[in-house]
Amino acid sequence: MRDNEFIRTKVPMTKEEIRAISIDKLQLHRAKRMLDVGSGTGSVTIQAAHIYPELDVVAIERNPDAVALTLENIEKFNCKNVTLHEGLAPISLEGQFDAIFVGGTGGNMREIFDWCHELLVPGGRLVLNFILLENAIEAAEIAEEMDWQELEVTSIQAGRWTGLGKGHYFKPQNPTIIVSCEKALENQEAQESAQA
Numbered sequence: 001m002r003d004n005e006f007i008r009t010k011v012p013m014t015k016e017e018i019r020a021i022s023i024d025k026l027q028l029h030r031a032k033r034m035l036d037v038g039s040g041t042g043s044v045t046i047q048a049a050h051i052y053p054e055l056d057v058v059a060i061e062r063n064p065d066a067v068a069l070t071l072e073n074i075e076k077f078n079c080k081n082v083t084l085h086e087g088l089a090p091i092s093l094e095g096q097f098d099a100i101f102v103g104g105t106g107g108n109m110r111e112i113f114d115w116c117h118e119l120l121v122p123g124g125r126l127v128l129n130f131i132l133l134e135n136a137i138e139a140a141e142i143a144e145e146m147d148w149q150e151l152e153v154t155s156i157q158a159g160r161w162t163g164l165g166k167g168h169y170f171k172p173q174n175p176t177i178i179v180s181c182e183k184a185l186e187n188q189e190a191q192e193s194a195q196a
Contacts, residue, residue, distance in 0.1 A: 001047045007073050011066045013041040014103055014129060017158040018176045022101060025127045025152075025180040028052050031098035035119065036060070037089045037112065038104030042070030042082075048101075049079040057081055058097070062088040062106065090115035097121070102128040105135070113142045120183040128179045136177035148181035 003016045014022065028034060028048055032055065036045040039059035049057045059082060061067045067086045074082050085091060090111050097119050105112045105128070116126050126148070130136040136153060143151050155177050159170030 001043075001050065003043075006041055006043055006046070007069065007076055008041060009065065009069055011041050011063065011069050012103075013043050015158065015173055015176075016043075017173075018129065018156055018178070019044055019047055021154075021156060022127050022129060022178055023048055023051070025178065026099040026101060026125050028055060028099055031055060031125075033095065033097045033099075034058070035093070035097045035100045037100065037102040038062075038106070039070050039084070040066050040103055042073040042084075044101050044103065045070065045082055045084075046073050046077050046079055049082050050077055053081060055081060057083070058093065059084045060087060060089050060091060062086065093119065097124060099125045100127070102126070105139075109135070109138050110142060113139075113146060117146065117183060122183055122185045124183045126181050126183070130177045130179065131174050133177065136179055139179045143179065143181045147184060149184050150180070150182040152178075152180045154178045154180075 034048055034055055034057050036059040039045050039061040045057050045059040048055060059070060061070055070084055088106055098121055100116050100120060102112060128139050140153050155175055157172060157175040159172045161168055162171040
């Protein structure tokens with residue numbers, strides 16, 4: 001989905017190139033339920049819900065302006081498979097998820113990781129996006145410490161072809177660091193506990 005398809009304000013938005021990679025890393029083709037933490041404009045929520053209409057998508061956002069904007073975009077794209085909660089994660093949610101996307105931790109990195117570990121099914125995917133290097137490093141260190149599997153840290157910078165005078169250049173977007181990992185399967189966790 002193109003960025004210009006969404007209703008937008010000054011609320012931060014995961015840009016389409018980053019969104020495409022992040023959604024791919026969530027492996028939603030095998031998911032039944034997804035959580036989007038810090039939904040912003042709702043772009044990740046809506047694109048996931050649009051591509052996978054059988055997917056149950058739950059979004060959380062603390063900023064009232066962003067909540068209103070997400071609701072507008074949900075209505076625009078007629079997403080019947082989305083539930084939106086206003087609040088600061090971690091919050092109490094029913095059931096478990098196959099995939100969790102985190103667009104913002106609100107300064108609660110450790111709590112977010114512990115909460116995601118509780119909410120994800122074994123083998124579930126966790127993908128986090130960061131602009132600040134320090135936050136990405138903290139996330140990777142926590143993931144390693146908690147023995148999350150398949151840990152990958154990727155830096156992506158996209159540029160858009162833009163006219164300038166008689167020529168063109170690639171107008172750069174902010175680099176984004178994508179941290180992705182997977183909750184260990186139950187037999188792996190049991191083996192690791194026995195070895196400790």
